[in-house]
Each structure stands twice: as structure tokens, then as C-alpha cells.
Amino acid sequence: MKKLVLVDGNSIAYRAFFALPLLNNDKGVYTNAVYGFTTMLLKVLEEENPTHMLVAFDAGKTTFRHNTFKEYKGKRQKTPPELAEQLPLMRDLLKAFNISYKELENYEADDIIGTIATHAKQDADTEVKIYSGDKDLLQLVDKNVKVGLTRKGITNVDTYDLAMLDETYGLTPSQIIDMKGLMGDSSDNIPGVPGVGEKTALKLLKEHGTVEGVYENLDAVSGKKLKEKLEDNKEQAFMSKELATIMIEAPIEVTMDEMVRQEYDATKVTELFKDLEFQSLLNRIDGEAEEVEEVEDISVEIGKEFADIITDDQAALVVESLEENYHNASMVGIAIANKNGVYYFDPSVTESDAFQAWAEDETKEKFVFNAKRAVVTLGWTGVRVEGVAFDMQIASYLLDPSASSHDISDIAKRKKGIQVQDDEVVYGKGKKRHVPGTDELAQHLGRKAKAIFELQDELQRELEENEQLELLTELEMPLSVILGRMEQNGVAIDQEALKAIGEDLSSRLATMEEKIHELAGESFNINSPKQLGVILFEKLGLPVQKKTKTGYSTSADVLEKLESEHDIVKEILLYRQLGKLNSTYIEGLLKSVHTKTSKIHTIFNQAITQTGRLSSTEPNLQNIPIRLEEGRRIRRAFVPEEKGSIILAADYSQIELRVLAHISQDKGLIEAFKNNMDIHTKTAMDVFGVTADEVTDLMRRTAKAVNFGIVYGISDYGLSQNLSITRKKAQEFIDKYFESYPGVKDYMESIVDEARENGFVTTMLKRRRYLPDMTSRNFNLRSFAERTAMNTPIQGSAADIIKKAMVDMAHAMEEKQVQSRMLLQVHDELIFEVPKDEIEVMQDLVKKVMEEAVALDVPLTVDVSSGDTWYDAK
DNA sequence: CGCCAGACGGG
DNA sequence: AGCCCGTCTGGCG
Numbered sequence: 001m002k003k004l005v006l007v008d009g010n011s012i013a014y015r016a017f018f019a020l021p022l023l024n025n026d027k028g029v030y031t032n033a034v035y036g037f038t039t040m041l042l043k044v045l046e047e048e049n050p051t052h053m054l055v056a057f058d059a060g061k062t063t064f065r066h067n068t069f070k071e072y073k074g075k076r077q078k079t080p081p082e083l084a085e086q087l088p089l090m091r092d093l094l095k096a097f098n099i100s101y102k103e104l105e106n107y108e109a110d111d112i113i114g115t116i117a118t119h120a121k122q123d124a125d126t127e128v129k130i131y132s133g134d135k136d137l138l139q140l141v142d143k144n145v146k147v148g149l150t151r152k153g154i155t156n157v158d159t160y161d162l163a164m165l166d167e168t169y170g171l172t173p174s175q176i177i178d179m180k181g182l183m184g185d186s187s188d189n190i191p192g193v194p195g196v197g198e199k200t201a202l203k204l205l206k207e208h209g210t211v212e213g214v215y216e217n218l219d220a221v222s223g224k225k226l227k228e229k230l231e232d233n234k235e236q237a238f239m240s241k242e243l244a245t246i247m248i249e250a251p252i253e254v255t256m257d258e259m260v261r262q263e264y265d266a267t268k269v270t271e272l273f274k275d276l277e278f279q280s281l282l283n284r285i286d287g288e289a290e291e292v293e294e295v296e297d298i299s300v301e302i303g304k305e306f307a308d309i310i311t312d313d314q315a316a317l318v319v320e321s322l323e324e325n326y327h328n329a330s331m332v333g334i335a336i337a338n339k340n341g342v343y344y345f346d347p348s349v350t351e352s353d354a355f356q357a358w359a360e361d362e363t364k365e366k367f368v369f370n371a372k373r374a375v376v377t378l379g380w381t382g383v384r385v386e387g388v389a390f391d392m393q394i395a396s397y398l399l400d401p402s403a404s405s406h407d408i409s410d411i412a413k414r415k416k417g418i419q420v421q422d423d424e425v426v427y428g429k430g431k432k433r434h435v436p437g438t439d440e441l442a443q444h445l446g447r448k449a450k451a452i453f454e455l456q457d458e459l460q461r462e463l464e465e466n467e468q469l470e471l472l473t474e475l476e477m478p479l480s481v482i483l484g485r486m487e488q489n490g491v492a493i494d495q496e497a498l499k500a501i502g503e504d505l506s507s508r509l510a511t512m513e514e515k516i517h518e519l520a521g522e523s524f525n526i527n528s529p530k531q532l533g534v535i536l537f538e539k540l541g542l543p544v545q546k547k548t549k550t551g552y553s554t555s556a557d558v559l560e561k562l563e564s565e566h567d568i569v570k571e572i573l574l575y576r577q578l579g580k581l582n583s584t585y586i587e588g589l590l591k592s593v594h595t596k597t598s599k600i601h602t603i604f605n606q607a608i609t610q611t612g613r614l615s616s617t618e619p620n621l622q623n624i625p626i627r628l629e630e631g632r633r634i635r636r637a638f639v640p641e642e643k644g645s646i647i648l649a650a651d652y653s654q655i656e657l658r659v660l661a662h663i664s665q666d667k668g669l670i671e672a673f674k675n676n677m678d679i680h681t682k683t684a685m686d687v688f689g690v691t692a693d694e695v696t697d698l699m700r701r702t703a704k705a706v707n708f709g710i711v712y713g714i715s716d717y718g719l720s721q722n723l724s725i726t727r728k729k730a731q732e733f734i735d736k737y738f739e740s741y742p743g744v745k746d747y748m749e750s751i752v753d754e755a756r757e758n759g760f761v762t763t764m765l766k767r768r769r770y771l772p773d774m775t776s777r778n779f780n781l782r783s784f785a786e787r788t789a790m791n792t793p794i795q796g797s798a799a800d801i802i803k804k805a806m807v808d809m810a811h812a813m814e815e816k817q818v819q820s821r822m823l824l825q826v827h828d829e830l831i832f833e834v835p836k837d838e839i840e841v842m843q844d845l846v847k848k849v850m851e852e853a854v855a856l857d858v859p860l861t862v863d864v865s866s867g868d869t870w871y872d873a874k
Numbered sequence: 875c876g877c878c879a880g881a882c883g884g885g
Numbered sequence: 886a887g888c889c890c891g892t893c894t895g896g897c898g
Contacts, residue, residue: 430875528895529880548880550896555881580882583893611889613885620891623884631883656885656888712887721886783886791888795885799889827885827889 001127004120004259005050006113008132009057009101013037013090015133015150017083029778031276033086038093038281040131040150048129052259054116055094055101056109057087064106065243071189072243085778089276096268100259107250114140114246116254121145126256131157136185139176139246141165170206181211181241192240193233200226211241267413295419300335300342300446302438307354312338314389316367316453318445319374322427322435325618326377327487327594327601332435333442337449344442350383362387367456369393369408369448371477372484372606379488392452394476395459397607398468402770412451415458420447468766475765476606479803482810482822483604483614490599491621491823492641492833494869495590501633502586505578512575519568526575529554540566577630585625585634592619599641604825611792612767612799613827622826624870638870640833648820648839648866649873650846651829654679655798655860656711662856663764663793666743673858680704686740687733706733710744711794713787748790755789763796764854765804801860802828805853812849818842831870839866 016036023032044050065072094101102112110132117128117140128145130137137147141160148157158164165171171179182201184192196204204221208214214221215234221227230237273282301309315338321329331347334355349355358364359378364387368374371391378385396403396411403410409420426444427433435441463469517523520539524531533552536542542565546553556576562569594601605615616622624638625631640647652658657679661669672682684695684703702723709719720730738745752774755761760770769792773785806825813820820842824831830850834842843864850862867873 525895527881527893530895550879553880576881580893584883584891588892605890609889613889615890617891620884623882623891625883627884709887712889714887716886718887780886787887795889798885829885 001125002052002123002256003048003050003127003129004052004054004116004256005044005048006117006128006130007041007044007053007055008109008113008130008134008137009037009055009090010087010109011133012040012131012150013083013087016040017080017086029089029276029781030082030086031089031278033083034089034093034276035278035281037090038278041093041097041099042281044131050129050261052256053099053261054254054259055099056112056116057091057101057103058108059103059105062106063108063111064247065108069190069239069243088777093269093272096272097264098262099264100254102252102254104250104252107247107252110134110136111247111250112252113137114248115250115252116259117145118248120256129159136176136180136244136246138165139173139244141173169202171202175205175210177241177244178205178209178211180244181237182214184240185244188243190240190243191233191236193229193237195226195229211237295421295447297443298342298418298446298450300344300442302344302442304343304345305354306345306349306352306358309336309340309343310338310354310358310364311340313363314338314365314367314453316449316456317374318369318449318452319377320441320445320448321377322433325603326373327380327603328596329377329380331377331381333445335442335445335449337446337453339453342446342450344438344446350378350381356383359383359385365389367392367452369452370607372480372487372604375481376484376488379484388477388481390456390460391472391477391480392455392459393607394480395463395472398472398476398767399459399462399466400768400770401607401610401612408448408451412455415455417451417455418447420444420451466766466768468768471766475800475803475807478807478810480606482806483606486822486824487601487603489821489823490594490597490601490641492639493589493593493598493600494637494639495593495598497637498586498590498634501637502582502590505582505586509575509578509582512571512578516568516571516575519566519571526572527579532572536562536566536568540568542566542569577628581625581631581634585631589619589634589637602824609799610769610788611796612763612803613795614799614825616824621824632871635871636869639868642833642835645833645835646839646866646868647823647870647873648832648834648842648846648864649829649870650832650850650862650864652798652802652850653861653863655801655828656794657707658856658858658860659764659794659797659801660711660744660747661858663797664741664743664747665857666741666747668741669744670858676859676861680707683707683737683740687736702733706737709734710737711791713748713790715783715787751793752786752789755785761789761792763793763800765797765800767796767800769796798828801853802830802850805850806830808853809846809849812845816841816845818845831873834866 013033017033020032020036023030023035091101104112113130117130120126120128121142121144124144126144130140130145130147132147133150135149138160141147141162143162146159146161148159150156151158165173179201180190180192182193182196182204183198184190204214208217214230218227218230221230270282315336318335319331320333321331323329331350334345334347334349336343366385366388367390368388369392371388375385375388392411403414409422412418412420421444426436426440460469463472513526516526520535524535526532530551532554536554537544537552542562544552545558545561556573559569559573589600592600600619602616602621603618605617608615625634638647658673661673672679680700680703681692681695683706684699685692687703687706688699705719705722714734716727716731716734719733720727723730751761755771756774759772759774760768762768771785771789773781774789776782776785802825806822809822809830818838818841820832820834820838822830823833830846832842832846847862847864851860865873
């Protein structure tokens with residue numbers, strides 16, 4: 001028995017679109033119709049389990065029906081653009097699911113379905129099921145053809161067979177056409193006979209069978225008025241019937257073979273769902289995919305003597321620990337793969353002389369995945385690792401920073417290496433996370449090692465093709481070692497100072513909470529935007545400025561506009577500010593103090609940002625407060641580890657605008673930096689057409705915002721929001737800026753062209769970022785890609801420069817044999833701990849090395865400052 | 875318990 | 886509806 005399912009794609013999409021709220025993903029792509037369509041699709045696949053399947057779509061605006069009646073579908077609203085942009089996504093989805101689909105010039109989806117169904121039903125061994133939201137399709141019902149009509153929502157379906165049709169309407173399938181002929185269909189602008197509705201049509205058809213029957217027996221029709229209407233609209237009735245008839249001989253050739261249902265492409269489906277942010281559907285798919293994933297055991301030798309296996313100069317090394325945070329993690333196993341085989345060891349192997357000798361021997365090349373993690377994990381147990389020659393995670397990141405994930409199993413899958421299971425499958429997640437038995441663990445780690453060993457070549461070749469190998473070997477890999485040392489070294493913290501600030505904050509917060517409740521007239525949770533919204537905008541009746549998708553916006557910029565309206569607002573703003581300090585920076589930092597060292601050991605993620613910047617986690621030491629004095633005090637708790645040392649901070653001045661000057665080659669901008677001008681003042685002079693001493697504070701602030709905007713890929717709207725000015729005014733500033741700096745304008749235009757042609761942009765050191773949305777038909781996506789094309793070379797080149805400076809600085813410090821240590825990097829600044837007797841040497845050295853990291857056509861300048869704590873280094 | 879949204883800290 | 890990030894809280898299922 002074969003089962004063919006035919007789906008009316010447009011009709012289902014329409015239904016879904018209007019049934020669901022207008023969802024969109026974080027890129028601004030609307031997804032509600034695709035979502036509804038997908039849930040329906042999954043349900044159909046599950047419930048019907050068809051052997052054959054096809055989805056039909058309407059094509060174009062006109063069909064053969066327009067020859068009959070040019071106003072056909074005339075009154076229908078144009079497809080909303082929010083829905084239209086989702087139709088291509090549905091096709092992508094079907095491709096990923098390996099489900100065939102069809103559209104045909106001049107015909108509607110109905111006709112495709114009618115033709116195929118009529119063909120297929122000739123075979124008594126085939127059962128046909130049609131899904132649509134359109135009652136018209138009921139005319140196709142037959143003894144082996146059923147029609148499922150969506151009812152409210154989209155996954156509620158009423159299924160009609162011959163009996164059900166008779167029961168519901170008392171009609172045969174072909175009479176459905178007659179019914180439409182008489183009553184018409186306003187949504188398709190089929191006229192029918194005016195004044196005849198469903199009830200009358202049904203009554204007439206019961207008595208006379210067909211439209212033809214009705215007219216042949218017009219005398220027998222009761223009711224004078226009705227008879228007149230029928231007479232007057234005879235032609236229209238017959239034309240309507242014709243319009244409503246689904247074509248069963250459309251010129252299409254689709255064989256059953258072409259509609260055979262195939263396995264879906266799990267990788268593509270997963271990627272698409274992730275893109276669309278269909279989390280719940282992802283889980284449904286995942287559950288199924290895991291069961292299918294049967295892997296055959298590879299040969300992994302367990303319990304060898306370590307000394308016996310290293311016969312070669314190259315090996316992949318896996319150091320496994322389950323903790324996300326590798327400071328204080330416990331190793332669960334070690335795996336090695338070389339050209340002779342794959343080997344698994346108990347963690348205790350790291351205590352052996354043979355292992356340590358190999359680890360420390362820099363001529364023994366190690367290939368790893370996330371070198372820093374392996375090196376620091378081993379570092380905590382006292383094992384030094386040298387000779388890390390290749391980091392697969394970073395290689396993958398450099399090839400494409402947007403690749404959804406950089407873990408071994410994903411890369412192995414992408415690069416068609418040996419199959420590596422997801423950690424989550426092997427170890428479980430959340431509370432159920434556990435170490436499996438030795439055999440299973442050895443298999444898993446062995447696979448990882450083998451995949452690294454085997455894919456090294458290919459990734460390296462790809463990097464060479466992109467001219468990125470040097471970026472890996474000369475910049476990122478050495479940097480990884482430096483970052484590892486910084487992390488493991490950690491930053492000393494004055495816990496007592498933090499606690500003291502914390503107590504002050506806590507008591508002030510308690511007082512403020514009371515006061516806010518009093519002003520509100522009731523007690524509520526101030527930290528809940530939802531509850532706060534009700535208090536401010538309903539109970540106190542403050543004017544609503546902005547809404548979020550879940551309710552009233554209570555963000556700081558909204559509250560700032562309401563400050564004059566009610567005393568409570570100022571209190572809430574301060575409460576929020578202090579609350580953030582207390583929870584994130586006092587309690588949070590104290591929680592991340594290492595139990596053994598009493599210092600703070602962050603983790604710098606080197607393979608996460610889309611621009612090449614680092615990020616910092618657990619804790620994030622790249623966003624310690626500085627802008628407001630109240631928060632800045634937190635920095636007093638960041639102290640030198642050694643008595644008699646100080647904290648030294650060195651930051652690049654305006655690095656992004658200098659990079660912009662360099663890559664755009666704008667004459668004015670280059671000149672300004674060469675003359676060491678204050679760049680915001682200079683911009684103010686040019687934009688406002690005044691002399692240096694006429695620049696007011698406000699003018700400089702405005703110019704500063706414009707400069708930032710330029711770097712980010714500005715829009716008049718964004719600038720107007722930022723400066724609380726009109727859009728028109730904002731656009732004037734932007735125009736004036738581009739007039740003053742035509743080189744920048746040219747750059748912005750040419751980088752966008754370049755991105756569109758190449759599909760990616762690059763930074764000074766050949767870092768890459770792909771921008772597939774440059775050619776998207778979706779305005780939001782395309783605009784975002786264009787701004788990214790403008791910003792990434794700037795932000796990314798600045799990231800390249802400071803990374804280079806870090807590598808150079810590590811060499812310089814080694815050469816000078818100083819005791820000073822690099823502690824942190826915060827995007828455009830480096831923080832050091834410096835013994836007092838090295839202050840002068842280091843001040844000069846840091847400045848020189850950072851300023852000379854690369855040679856631009858404008859000078860790079862670095863400001864250096866120092867003090868007893870991070871706070872004082874200002 | 876895990877996930878999301880909102881809010882907010884930094885460059 | 887100008888770029889790049891991470892963390893905390895409340896609220897939901």
C-alpha cells in the first residue's frame with residue numbers, strides 16, 4: 001500500500017501566518033508562517049508516515065483562470081511582505097527535509113494537486129491524502145482520496161472522505177464545485193449568484209443536483225426573488241463554476257518515483273532550525289537523530305605503556321575534563337593518536353616521566369583542539385606542555401568564525417572526518433552528566449584524537465588557500481600560549497575591599513527598596529520589569545514611551561525620559577545601578593575567587609567573536625565598571641599580587657578611528673591624526689563649520705557620537721536615538737561628515753561592494769568574516785550585513801593589532817628578563833603587574849611595543865598610567 | 875531545571 | 886532601526 005500526501009503550501013502558509021503572532025528571529029527575519037508550516041509538516045510526517053509526498057505552491061500572479069475572468073482573486077489583499085519573505089524559507093526547509101515541491105507557471109497549487117491526485121488514484125493500491133486550508137479541495141475527495149482541512153490554528157485538521165462529506169454537507173465531491181458556482185467565494189473574488197449563500201446553495205443542490213440542473217428546472221425553484229436572481233446571473237453562475245473547478249489535466253509531469261519520501265538531512269535541518277531559532281522543534285529532531293546515530297567502534301588501545309607509543313614526531317593530544325571551566329577541573333582521560341594508532345590513558349599517565357618528557361619536548365609536535373584548555377588543565381597539575389603546533393579549534397574559527405560551533409564533532413562532521421559523537425550524547429547534560437565506563441570513554445576520546453590527527457592536513461591546506469596560515473601560526477597560536485599563562489597566573493583581588501563595598505551597597509539597596517515601595521504605594525519586585533511596568537505605567541499612569549514584545553519597556557533610556565514625571569523614577573534608576581554592581585560585581589566576583597589560589601582566573605575565549613576580538617568569561621574581566629564613579633570603585637579591589645608591585649594600564653588612543661583613517665586613506669582624517677589633534681573636536685569643527693575654540697561641549701559630544709556611528713555603519717535613525725534629535729537632523733550630521741571626509745564615504749561604499757562580490761570581508765591580518773546576507777532580499781538582513789561589512793574590518797583590524805602587540809610584548813618581556821606580568825586584555829588596553837623597580841622600563845617598553853605593533857599611515861598612540869590598584873591606574 | 879527576555883556592565 | 890561581547894534576574898513550562 002502506497003500513501004501519497006499532497007500539501008497545498010500557500011494555503012497552509014497563509015493559515016499559519018494569520019494564526020500565529022508575527023514571530024521573528026534575532027536577525028529580524030519573520031518566522032511565524034514557516035514555524036506553523038513546519039509544525040504541520042512534522043505532524044503530517046509522524047501521523048501519516050507517507051511513502052510519497054509533494055508540496056505544491058502557487059506560481060506568479062496570473063493563471064489561466066484570469067483569461068476567463070480577469071478580476072479573479074481581484075479583491076484579495078496583496079500577500080503581506082512579512083509572509084512573502086517567508087516563502088523561500090519554506091522551500092529551503094523542504095530541501096533540507098528532502099521533500100519534493102512543485103510550482104507551475106499559470107496554475108495554482110490546487111491544480112497541481114488535482115492533477116497529481118487524479119493520476120495517483122487510478123492505482124487502487126495508492127491512498128492519497130491532501131492537506132489544505134481551502135474548502136475548494138474537497139471536490140477532489142474520492143474513495144481513495146481524503147482531504148484534511150485545517151480548522152482554527154493549523155495543526156487541528158478535519159479529514160473528509162466521501163462519507164464525511166455527505167454527512168457534513170450532504171454533497172458529493174463534484175457538487176462542491178456547483179456550490180461555489182452558486183454562492184461564489186469572496187476571498188477569490190468569484191462572484192457566484194448574489195444573494196445566494198451556503199444555505200440556499202445547499203438546498204438548491206439537494207433538489208437539483210448541479211448548477212445545470214438548477215437552471216434546467218428553474219420553474220421548480222421556490223421563491224420569486226431567488227428565481228429572479230438566478231435568472232439574472234446565469235452566465236455568472238456558470239463562469240463561477242468554471243473558475244472553481246480544479247484543473248486535473250495541468251501540464252505537469254511528476255512521477256511517483258520523484259515523490260518518494262526520503263530521509264531528511266539532519267545537518268541541514270538542524271542548521272536551519274538553529275537559524276530560525278526553532279528551539280522546541282530542534283529538540284524534536286535531536287531526539288530522533290540521536291537514535292539513528294550508530295557508530296562503529298574504532299580500534300583504541302587501552303593501558304599501554306606511554307613510553308612505547310610515541311614513535312613519531314607528530315601526535316594529536318586530547319586532555320579531557322567535563323567541567324566547562326578548566327581552572328580546577330579534573331581530568332577524566334587522555335587520548336593520543338599518531339600514525340601508528342590510537343591510544344587511551346588513565347589521567348594518572350600525566351604523572352609518568354615518559355608523558356612529562358614528551359609533553360615538555362618542543363620537537364614533539366602536538367595537534368590539539370583548544371590548546372589553551374589542554375595546556376592550562378595540565379598546567380594546574382604541574383605538567384608543562386611545549387610544541388603545540390596546531391589548534392584545530394582556532395583553525396576552524398579562522399576559516400569561518402560564524403560556523404555554528406567549533407567543537408570536534410561538528411568540525412569532523414563538516415569536514416567529513418571520522419564520526420565523533422557529541423559530548424552531550426556521551427556524557428549527558430545537566431544533572432545527569434557523568435563519566436561513562438572506560439571502554440566508552442576510550443572510544444569517545446580516541447575518536448576525538450583520531451579526528452584531530454586526520455583533519456589537521458586539510459584544515460591547514462584550507463588556511464593556506466585563504467592566506468591565513470601565518471595568522472594561525474604566527475599570531476593566534478603564540479597568543480594562545482600567552483593567554484593561557486595570563487589565565488593561570490590570575491589576578492589578585494582584595495576580597496575585604498569588595499565585601500566592604502558590598503555591605504555599603506546592600507544597606508543602601510534595602511533603604512531604597514523601602515522608599516520605592518512607599519512611593520509606589522505597595523510592595524513589589526523592583527527587579528521584575530513586568531511588575532515594574534505595571535506600577536509605573538498603570539498604577540502611576542506615567543506615559544508609555546516604548547513597548548517590548550512582552551510588555552512595557554522600562555529600560556534606562558526610557559526611564560531617563562520620565563525622570564521629571566515622578567520621584568520614583570530616579571530612585572529606580574539608582575536602585576538598578578547599585579543592584580547591578582552588587583549582584584554582578586560584588587557577589588559575582590567573590591563567587592569566582594579560586595578556592596586554591598584566592599585569585600581570579602578568567603577564561604579568554606579565543607574562538608567566539610565574529611570580529612576577532614577576545615571575550616572573557618567566568619568572570620568577565622572585560623566589563624568591570626569605569627564610566628560611573630560609583631562602579632569604578634570596584635577597581636580598587638584589583639590589586640597587585642606582589643607587595644611592592646603596581647598595576648600598569650596601557651591603552652590605545654582612538655585605535656578604531658586610526659584604523660579607519662588608515663584603511664580608508666582619507667586625507668583629512670590622516671592629517672588630523674598626524675597632527676595629533678583631538679579627533680572629536682576636529683570632527684566637531686568640520687561638521688559644525690567652526691574653529692577649534694568655538695567648539696562647545698555639546699558639539700564635541702555630538703561629534704563623538706557621529707564618530708562612533710561611522711565606525712558602526714551608521715543610520716540616521718540610530719544616531720537620532722542616541723542623541724535624542726530628529727532623524728532629519730541626524731541625517732544632516734552624517735551628510736556633513738561624509739562631505740568633510742570623502743575618503744571615508746568612498747571606503748564605506750567600496751567595502752560594501754567588495755563584500756557583495758566576495759561574500760566576505762577581511763581585516764589587516766587576513767582575518768575573514770563571511771556575510772551571506774549581503775544579497776538577501778530581506779531588507780533587515782541585508783542592511784545588517786552592510787553595516788557589518790563596514791564595521792568588521794575596523795573592529796577586526798584593531799583586534800589584530802592588539803593581539804600582535806601582546807605577542808610582541810611577551811617576547812620583549814622575555815628578552816628583557818623582567819618580572820612583570822601581563823594580566824589582562826580589554827580590547828584596546830593591556831593591564832600589567834609591575835614590580836616598582838621595573839616601572840620605568842615597562843612604561844617605555846609597553847608604549848613602544850604597542851605603538852610599533854604594526855605600521856599604519858597614521859601614528860598609533862598609547863597612554864600609559866599606573867597606580868596601587870587598577871582604579872588608580874588612570 | 876533549562877531556557878528566554880530584559881536590563882545593563884565594558885570596548 | 887549602528888558594531889562586538891557576558892552576566893544577572895524574573896518568569897515560564
